[in-house]
Amino acid sequence: xxxxxxxxxxxxxxxxxxxxxxxxxxxxxxxxxxxxxxxxxxxxxxxxxxxxxxxxxxxxxxxxxxxxxxxxxxxxxxxxxxxxxxxxxxxxxxxxxxxxxxxxxx
Numbered sequence: 877x878x879x880x881x882x883x884x885x886x887x888x889x890x891x892x893x894x895x896x897x898x899x900x901x902x903x904x905x906x907x908x909x910x911x912x913x914x915x916x917x918x919x920x921x922x923x924x925x926x927x928x929x930x931x932x933x934x935x936x937x938x939x940x941x942x943x944x945x946x947x948x949x950x951x952x953x954x955x956x957x958x959x960x961x962x963x964x965x966x967x968x969x970x971x972x973x974x975x976x977x978x979x980x981x982x
Contacts, residue, residue, distance in 0.1 A: 877917035884923050884980045888934070889913040890972050903940035903973040907933070907947040910976045915951070923980045926955055930979035933961040937973065944974050 877886045891898040891906035893913070899905025915925055931952075933944050941961055948959060957978075967975055 877921065879921050879923075879982075882982045884918055884921060884927075884982060886914040886917050886976075886978045888975045888977050889917070890967065890969075890975045892969065892972070897969060897971045900971050901973070903935065903937070904943040904947050906972065907944045907974045907976065908951075910974055911947065911951045911978075914976055914978045918978065918980050921982075923982050925952060927980040927982055928952065928955060928957045928978050929981050930958045931960070932977045933959070934964045934967065934975045935961060935973060936964060936966060938963050940973055 877884060889910045891909040893909060898909045918928070931948065933948065935941055935944055945961065
């Protein structure tokens with residue numbers, strides 16, 4: 877996470893916690909962990925989910941798009957940041973199904 881004045885941007889966040897991939901094969905479960913990690917990074921510098929203005933989601937299987945989008949809606953509710961979802965060839969760990977990045981304005 878980098879913060880410069882009111883702008884804060886997270887690095888890519890995945891479902892790896894303490895070196896272990898959480899929710900193998902479950903894109904929605906992985907998305908929940910990834911968003912939780914990203915929001916925790918923002919919270920560490922005093923920024924809440926309501927201040928998120930942009931989100932990027934990278935999925936390796938287009939079939940996971942709906943599940944990941946549903947988690948995005950679950951996490952952000954009425955906040956509605958500008959969102960982009962991209963299908964990529966792979967992520968660093970072959971078990972990873974989703975990676976997320978957030979941009980916030982404090």
